[in-house]
Amino acid sequence: MATLKDTLEARGRDLRESVTNAGFTVSLLLQSLRLFFVDLRHRRRFILDQLAVCGISPLPVVCVVGLFTGMLLALQIGMELSRLGQSEAISNMIGLILFREMGPFMTAMILTASVGSAMAAELGTMRVSEEIDALECMSINTTSFLVMPRIVAMTIMTPLLTFIGCILGCVGGGLVANTQLSVSPAVYARNLLASLQAEPNQLGPLPEEIYTGLIKAAIFGALIATISCATGLKASGGAIGVGRAVRSAVVRCFLMLIIIGYYISWIFFR
């Protein structure tokens, strides 16, 4: 039977490992930021490759999830609003919910599951099959070669996918509003734009709500890529180790998305 000392020692080791991993992840992000300015010219090809990986493959899922999330929101909120005789206010709520919170979070979840997990698996496999050791032996900076292009690509593609997902969500919401709640498309669109322009033209041509959502999405993108790469790079122990790294990357991403997401919202909307 494990003694109290053994249990405390094990918890202590876990804590030390968690702190070490967190430190490694932060240092990877900072190094990548520095290397972006130093190595951008040499990494254009890898960044373009990663833009395709991060943007094109998850696009169909983002579109379908965006559309149905908007429809679901419209259905649930619409039923309550119609009871209060406020059906026309549905687009205000859908726009705000999608662009502020649901859009970035939903896209980040999809990207964690599809792209982040793949990044952790790819780098984990490279680690256990000694490919990363081989790169280090050739004096190749693995952060510049493997990590920075992925972080840059995710930081660019997450807001873009979020925007597409939100637009489709609004379209889906409009379909339900029109067919189930008899809200005309013109009223729906007018209220939607009005809700997104509470304080118009503060940041540029697009409504402020959209900017804040996209900034949040960009931060989420960087977060997913950094955590996934860091976890993959630390993989050990063959195929089981890679599987463990993927699971760990997805769990860490989900936790960080919800925690960091709250604080970003707190900064923007308090």
Added chain:
Amino acid sequence: MIRLQDVHKSFGDTHVLRGVNLELTQGETLVILGRSGTGKSVTLKHIVGLMKPDSGHIFVDGIDVTSASNEQLQTVRQRVAYLFQTGALVNWLSVRDNVALPLAEQRKLSSAEIRERVEESLQSLSMLEAADRMPSQISGGMRKRAALARVLVAQPKAILYDEPTAGLDPVMARTVSHLIRDVQSSGDRMALVVTHDLELAFSVATRIGLHYKGELIELAPPDVFKQSKHPVIRAFLDGQSDLGEEGLNQ
């Protein structure tokens, strides 16, 4: 010159290296024999700074790898190349791009010069035909050759071969051992080969040692090594599973 001085390394309770000493000079091909899992590859990884010893020193051309700065480590890694057991090619790059990688990353040569050196290296290992294939589309033997081309293109002063014939059929193993011999005879470079393949060892070595219980025993020329009376070496050469421990105990 590569020199290991009283190198110790443990993983948990397992003491893998117990005071390894060796010296490798220009033009020499030193083979370290030993059973799988005895720490032969660990010795190689220490030389290129992939692992740090618990104690002891490793010198490459006078640079102490154990306390080297990043710049010094980079110098060491440009002089000493490592051929991994699996080849360790980057899976999402073609064979040609893999071979070009060390030169492209050094950013010292023009694209035309890199192309020329890559073609030359691939040609020397009869890999030109497979140059545009991905690593997953070629056989194990071809992957080893591609990895060797990647090593040679950087023109290192020393090459560390980690089990170069492991997992290959006898014909391919012989081809790889001929390749190593050709590479060694074509220049004045050092080579350190770790293997359990006796045929490879006796065909390429200028000196052979046996890695046993964390130490190197009997570093000697192949003919002397073959005649050794050491019970562990005799047992290894005769393929006995207890590696002569009875003889040692007597």
